[in-house]
Amino acid sequence: MDNFYSSDVAFTKTVKDIQTRKGSRRAYAQQEQAGGWRTDITPDIKAFIEGQTSVFLATANAEGQPYIQHRGGPAGFLKVIDLQTIGFVDYVGNRQFITTGNLVDNPKAYLFLIDYANRRRIKIWGTAKVIEGDDRLVAELMPADNKARAEQVILFTVSAWDANCPQHIPQRFDAADVAAALAARDARIAVLEAEVAKLNAAG
Structure with missing residues (x-):
């Protein structure tokens, strides 16, 4: 009786035959022997x-x-x-x-x-x-x-x-993540601009 591997839920006999024909079966067989998915x-x-x-x-x-x-x-x-x-x-x-x-x-x-x-x-x-x-x-x-x-x-x-x-x-990227990144960038720019303005005023 053939061993059953967790990946057999997807790798049917037909799939394994195709893997053999296309040259990938050996790698997946090694994965199975190592414990599978x-x-x-x-x-x-x-x-x-x-x-x-x-x-x-x-x-x-x-x-x-x-x-x-x-x-x-x-x-x-x-x-x-x-x-x-x-x-x-x-x-x-x-x-x-x-x-x-x-x-x-x-x-x-x-x-x-x-x-x-x-x-x-x-x-x-x-x-x-x-x-x-x-x-x-x-x-x-x-x-x-x-x-x-x-x-x-x-x-x-x-x-x-x-x-x-x-x-x-x-x-x-999600729109919310992009918006948060842009807001953080704009806040940093505002801080730097304020520092530059302060330096210019002092000079």
Whole structure:
């Protein structure tokens, strides 16, 4: 019987055959022998997850039709509950409920997190479920001072995760971060201009 590796959640036999044909299988086989992908959330990945303001959640329906939905909120809207569980409040939106329906038929799910400023991305495979009517859990997971209306909660159980290299990730910055940097620069310029004016007056 073949060994099972955590990366097998993505590396099916067909994928491995293609890796063999294209010359990358040996490197990934060595990675598997070394322990493969992590299946628990490490402290650095916890910090990364909880620092994000955006996430993409992928699901598929009973027929295998994929669907990707964006979810966003203030930093901390994604919460690591334990070593294998991520939770977040699903806010009221367009009320199509495609993700909700998909998870009823097929609990397999995938989270894609990307930090453009630091050119880092994390891929997380697992399963997800929708929790409705749990006010305590909503209160626990809802970020402070968030005015969004809660629809339900989504709990994601991690099967495996992998971090990609920064190659091909364009570097972008959030508008709020750019505004803060410009404000700090302008404040520094104002201080320097005041010092120059003071020196000129004294001279």
